[in-house]
Amino acid sequence: MHSTPATVKKIVIIGGGFAGLSVAKGLRRLHADITLIDQSNHHLFQPLLYQVATASLSPADIAAPLRHILSDCSHINVIMAEVVSIDKVLSHVVTKKGLVFPFDYLVVATGSRHSYFGKNHWESLAPGLKTLQDALTIREKILLAFEQAETASNPDLQRRLLTFVVVGGGPTGVEMAGAIAEIAKQTIKDDFKHIKPASTRILLIESSGAVLNRYPPSLREAAQKSLEALGVEVLLNKMVTDMRKGAVQLNHEWVEAHTIIWAAGNTAPSFLTTLDVPLEKSGQVIVQADLSLVDYPHICVIGDCAKALDRSNNPLPATSPVAIQQGQYVAKIIRGEPWKKGRPLFRYFDKGSMATIGRGQAVASILSFQFTGFFAWILWSLTHIFFLINFRAKVLVMLNWAWSYLRAYRGVRLIVHNTNDNDIVFDD
């Protein structure tokens, strides 16, 4: 496109998540000059991130250095940097510190952050769960709440410290709420002298009429029942209308809660506006059926930062299977050339969805079959272990799980940040 066929093509991939890594892997054997740019140095197995946030797994169990994953590909450069703009006319990408990467082909796969629907100041009050740093922040917030409750002399403060609100009833919210319930009611139930962790309140807030509302109705109900069996209060048709430190307003009614976790909505990075193409309200790039931009067939946008439609014109969900299949598709297109003529359209093959609710409980919809309970949990476990990229992670995660399951113990209950401010809080 921008160089003669005889020269080596420059391919830039922004993002080392499922989508970006899937492209890179698909180009392992291509004779090209490939650069993968990511803000962090690792690929993250995001579906298990809630297990880091809830002290079952260590960061290293679900993440692997991008350099290591791609170390056998001498033609793929890994660059740890933050992209701030894309110039589609000059065909280059610019990083925060001013590095410029020209491209013949560009794949944008940045992923997304949580959306606070315009109330960005809520982020510090109710952290979301997208990165390892997020997970460690949430883990420490949860663990510190119990520590602080133990020494709180005031019963009102103690009650507030032992109230956890999870906003958003999608898979992340359901899994977080289930895991917090397990921590309080099983893992640490004998560890404290002055509080009863079992009296912890866990509220799961969903604005629609059901949790997991993209799943088949029977699974939604099964998930809700499992959550309620664990002691989670599932509040449907509730919107967060306001928030302040230590309290959240639901349909204009205040609920006191020390820990609020945000698992609702997605927004794509703001630098995507530099592409100068139509974006969704949530910042996602609206792509064509071949995942490229109008008039720019050599620029594709995939994964959670893209708005693509399925054959029935419904938007594709922001899940890892979609990201992986889109990455494979784009790699095939790049390998196959020519870009312009006869390019096949992207088709998502939906194998199903799963979500887990505590130890030994899950819901799964696979092709046209639906499963609940322990068997679904086994399916869920095997699928997730199978997909874990790194064999080492596979073995250790499996052992960690087996061990946790046997002992109902969460080994990763560590508060590692600066402890200067961790003294008991009387009035927060």
Place this chain on the structure above:
Amino acid sequence: MHSTPATVKKIVIIGGGFAGLSVAKGLRRLHADITLIDQSNHHLFQPLLYQVATASLSPADIAAPLRHILSDCSHINVIMAEVVSIDKVLSHVVTKKGLVFPFDYLVVATGSRHSYFGKNHWESLAPGLKTLQDALTIREKILLAFEQAETASNPDLQRRLLTFVVVGGGPTGVEMAGAIAEIAKQTIKDDFKHIKPASTRILLIESSGAVLNRYPPSLREAAQKSLEALGVEVLLNKMVTDMRKGAVQLNHEWVEAHTIIWAAGNTAPSFLTTLDVPLEKSGQVIVQADLSLVDYPHICVIGDCAKALDRSNNPLPATSPVAIQQGQYVAKIIRGEPWKKGRPLFRYFDKGSMATIGRGQAVASILSFQFTGFFAWILWSLTHIFFLINFRAKVLVMLNWAWSYLRAYRGVRLIVHNTNDNDIVFDD
């Protein structure tokens, strides 16, 4: 002492390290009201902390929640708080947020921090290694240096980024320098395209005439040879005379180095001055032969924050075996009462010392035997695994090690902090 024998005695332990935990365990079956106060929520297996700092182990592999360790002792309260003063006359301890804990017996086992010999501003330039947070900070600094070197266009900057200085040739310094050399020359040697990690310079600075200068001479020499075989430059009789961002002055000669790690000297927490007793220059409390304070037989100070002497009037080293034996001794004293008459004196039984220098290399002095090389490393490994408090940690650490040894892979090479500032640095 401060209450009649019929009432339940209040025992306060400050610190949940080897010393404090050893006291708590020794009092497992005592009918008493025991409070263990620590700034963090976990016990840390400090001898393996350098492996977290060098990306071999995860924090959870070498740490366990104090509450969990003591959860079967209903008479032991664990409080996460920072002690700010001790009133030995009123017999109580005060925390930062104003909680007051009265005691009949007090055991002070706070541990120590690194000492910068009055140059406290060096701490931000050359972090030390005492807590999990320290280890994660150092790990990210090391990993980021390679990432930044990969994109540095200026060869001077690249050279500075690939120069690591470890200050202090004790066990921590030796183990850190050996591990950094292994990372650069083995683990990541094929992961970068623009730099040769193998060309990394690692300088180990020691102010005396030998590394490991508390070890027998033959082991000092073996350790130095092993380090040099790994490519570490061992600089003896060198003092750090000044420091600035990106450079350290050794005997008044500047050396450019992006990463400086401090492993020299110890200082006890400043609140120990509130005990109003003679302190060492380093802040350690000078204790009697029974580890108590003059006129206060019910207050003992043990572990790294105490200055105790052995039978030849040499100071006991700041090591975990000393801390554990002191803790056991104090627990026995408390269990045995009466405190005042016929108390036996503390005697340290020195089983030996060990230090490891990379995979498969160590030095060990056990009773009067000395070992070097692979056999010493096996001894070192077994001893450390044996002492790991938590069985789960034992199994996983063993597997992690076996795996690392087979693959020379460091799985924990993760940079998890906020990545906003992690873009490539052109001029730091």
